Amino acid sequence: MGATSSLWLLSISFLLLVYGGVETQASHIVLQNLEALQPLFPNHTYRTSFHFQPSRNWMNDPNGPMVYKGVYHFFYQYNPKGASFGKISWGHSTSKDLLNWRAHIPALSPSQPAADINGAWSGSATILPNGLPALLYTGVDSRNRQVQNLAVPKNPSDPYLQEWVKSPRNPLISPNHYNKINATSFRDPTTAWRGPDGNWRILIGSKVERRGLAILYRSKDFVRWVQAKRPLHSAEGSGMWECPDFYPVSTNPTGLDTSLVGSRIKHVLKISLDESKHDYYTIGTYDHARDKYIPDKGSVDNDSGLRYDYGKFYASKTFYDSLKRRRILWGWINESLIDTEYVKQGWSGVQGIPRTVWLDKTGKQLVQWPVQELEKLRSNKVEMPSTMLKKGSVSEVSGISAAQADVEVTFKIMEFGKAEKMEERWREDPQVLCSQKGASVRGGIGPFGLKVLASQNRQEYTAVFFRVFKGNNNNPVVLMCSDQTRSSLDKKTDKTSYGAFVDVNPMQEEISLRILIDHSMVESFGAKGKVCITSRVYPTKAIGGKAHLYAFNNGVHSIKLSKLTAWSMKKPTIN
């Protein structure tokens, strides 16, 4: 480390001692005065290459994604003044291919004392019947109350919609003693949908004591909103519901417009749980006559329910892409570094690769897959011929830039005899099971999978793998893990392992895995997108050209690697 950077670090540590106060605002930690400590030049070691990030500073939730006049718009919670949460604006970028992004000036910045002077928080876009977009968002007013506001484009003929005008009638919706809602638990309006009666509807996240609520509002004109007598849905014991998302799905990957209803359509209600920072969803029926959402029987309506992603992925939001008739999901992936470290690197937060989302053919869960456009970044294809991975084997995949890659692999289970018996208590929490049975713990079938962002001698690696157990009636139970315990020699980074059970029968079909590797990002899609796990890792050795990729099997039974294809990924222009 050079003298200047040591000095810089020293002065940072000093200033941290002096200024290092911490305060919590909504769900985010505010580091007081740390904005002043921004480095002149951000540290790029762990920046991603093909994931969305602003050029510097803090980013959290995705906001108001939409397509307008053939241009994709992406807004996000952004602190223009530094790499920690603070007074939030809506950052804004546009793209024609969801790969290359051009940054614009923030679309919404705090300005109106009665509406958003203390922050322009999360919200959504709705394309109105005249084709024009409208943004509904939460503002934090001068009394720190959360209120709901409207903004529309200043010049609708500009496909980039660079300027936005706030409604002079803001706030349109305020918490009040009639709706019995605490003014600091009332936020994140959804995209509006129009019911068969012609009225618009939105949901706002909230809670009463520990009951999470999706409060329903209706409007004829998008300006005057009236609260419905009952929430669309609520659940006891879950705490505050942030960033609700509500949309129709079908088993066809073709997406559906948010207002569509019909007999063959199911609905998804996604909730971001403030307490655990997990996004969970249920699939159910929307009774639009009664404006009630009823989760399907067997749907788990709490934190142990289905999740878009069993790693880092929060405050997500979908939109209907009318250009390509698909529903696309965005989600915020935060840092695993301690807060003072990300302030020093000059940026914080990444968005997951936009994912197409649809209903699995079983109707019981969603399936997600990176948008097809991503494949345009693939180059230097390498293939590994079909091989048997014997007990304890490790094979290197060479010929690609392993820190910036897209890898697809399929595995075939050859025999089931020596699979470990699944203990009933292990079913409770797959994440705990993954942390007990990591990549180095030998099993009967598995762990087998990939070691990514690995150093040459494998002192460091992140292992994404499967393990197959014998469940009740000898049925196979498949566990997928992202084991980060060896991801970095730096002791300070978070190394929680993540995991989930996968609804696949490996005796009938091969198990597939796709991993997007992007310097500090490991975004994994198991069983063709049935289970997704995103990890943030900060290797100290497996950086850039020094990163390696390996296929491994640490189980007793041999596993057939039927096919592996890997590509180096080109770097698009992002902001």
Ligand code: DQQ
């Ligand atoms: N982030 C926003 C809130 C939202 C939270 C503030 C979720 O509107 O509830 O930046 O991460």
